Amino acid sequence: MKLIVFVVLLCIVLINASFDCPKIISRSRWGARPPKQIQTIKIPVEYIIIHHTVTPTCLNEDECSKRLINIQNYHMDVKNYNDISYSFMVGGDAQIYEGVGWNKGSHTTPEWDSKSIGIGFVGNFSVEAPKRDVLDVAQKLIRCGVAIGDIHEEYKLLGARSLKPTESPGDALYKEIQDWKGFVRSP
Template sequence: MKLILIAVLVCVELIHASSDCPKIVSRSRWGARSPKEAQAITVPVEYVIIHHSVTPTCLDEDACSKRLISIQNYHMDQKNFSDIGYNFMIGGDAKVYEGVGWNKQGTHTKGWNSKSIGIGFIGNFSTEAPEKKQLSVAKKLIRCGVDLGEIGENYKLLGARSLRPTDSPGDALYKEIQNWKNFVRTP
């Protein structure tokens, strides 16, 4: 059994290395709570939905970890989600933080969670867009998802505001993602 597990882990590492995936800060590393439940999604998903957290940003892993813990606590304790709502989050330090991760359903966009990956930028991007390095790592994460077969090659990229009444991902970030590959205003 241990040999099988080791072989699987080696294969996963090779896939990540060959697909030029960004390094992802694991849930255990940022201090995530255990989820109440985890629901799998069928991959590849058809949509990538961009959000912002409307919180202060963070500039290093320690501050981003604290912000993620706060967001997860809010989602689980106040909104009664089973876990943090996003699949991944992008910090002001340009690191990708694992939310619920690949293959698991987030709770970021009601009615769309079973067919999408939700990527949240930590911060409020109503008037200013995230730094270029944050935008770059988010694009790299999406390409990685396509390479790994988690996101369909012909995915549609949306801002959360296209699917529900919200200002997310903020005016400045929404303007930015309109220039990204596969952006659509409506599904």
């Protein structure tokens, strides 16, 4: 029995290593509420939409968890969304936090939510871009999504401002993502 458990754990480690997937902090770990409704999307998605949360950033898991709870409460209680609106969030601690996950969406507009994932960077990146390790882990998440088949290999990456009237993902972050694989200014 111990050998079987060891082999299964080894396989999980090898699969994640081969896909170069970052560790993802689960919804339950950061304290997410259950969604009001689940809206699934067809994968693999063709688009990745980059956002920023326009909140203070967070520098450790405890701080980030509190920030995400506040964002989820705002989205659900004030904006009347079904859940937090991002597929994943990237904290200032260079960790990925699960939002609605790979195959669910509601981050931009109904038309775009059905064919994209939204990655929200926790903070306001109008003036200064996130630190290098934060940007690197976000790119690692994208590569992981491609490797596991949830993001199309020929994906297009957009800033939220390309799809609706918003400043998101902030001028500094928008400038940064223009050098990322798949970036396009408009769909």
